[in-house]
Amino acid sequence: MPSAARTLGLIAAAVVLAGGGFAAGRLTASEHASTASDCTEARKLYREYIDAVTPDQEPAQQRTNGRMVANTILQNPACFSTADRASAQTILDTIDQGVQEDALNDLKECLADATDEYSWSDC
Template sequence: MLPAARTRIRIFAIAAAGVLLTGGGFAAGRLTAPGGDSSTAECAEPRKVSQEYLDAFTAEQEVAEKRTNGRMVANTILQNPDCFGASERASAQTILDNIDQGVQEDAFNDLQKCVDDATDDFPLNSC
């Protein structure tokens, strides 16, 4: 084979490989990307549920009820990552972290109060 023919074959092979890699990358991206209409339909319910719990928050609610609603919103978002953006997922995780921290602080404060209130009639081991 002539050197010029070899060079043309190499150039053709490199170009073909580039086209295949680019097309394959594009196809893989389309397959793994969130869907269009079907994704919207699949996300309607999680978005509706999260919005309902967000709308249910009031200043008059008990702390336990606020925590329950907060967990419902956060879990709905975190369990449906394709339906919510990165900032919404980060906020949901922060909500869960704050709720857990509040529960731990309440438990510690309750224990501290119990220890402080312990007397001969109400022994410490009752805490």
């Protein structure tokens, strides 16, 4: 009988360990059904933003659409590849750099146009 009790104890321990592992896995795993539906929406938005970019748009509108595309990718990392996420971050960095360069160029133009001390206040 002691061997039957030992066997039963080992089986019970195995069930507890397996159940604990399963529970821990479920707590840390993503939901496949909701991820699939979330990805559908994210990919749909991504496609809409990509299609909205045209060469004849104002630079500000192109930047806005670029930010929308990049943020859609970065805020849904499970739906896009590592390369997509890296590209999205590069897009945001490039946009930020362009905005800073534009601001600096505007300031340079304003300073170049300033001819008297009162013109400086407009910069």
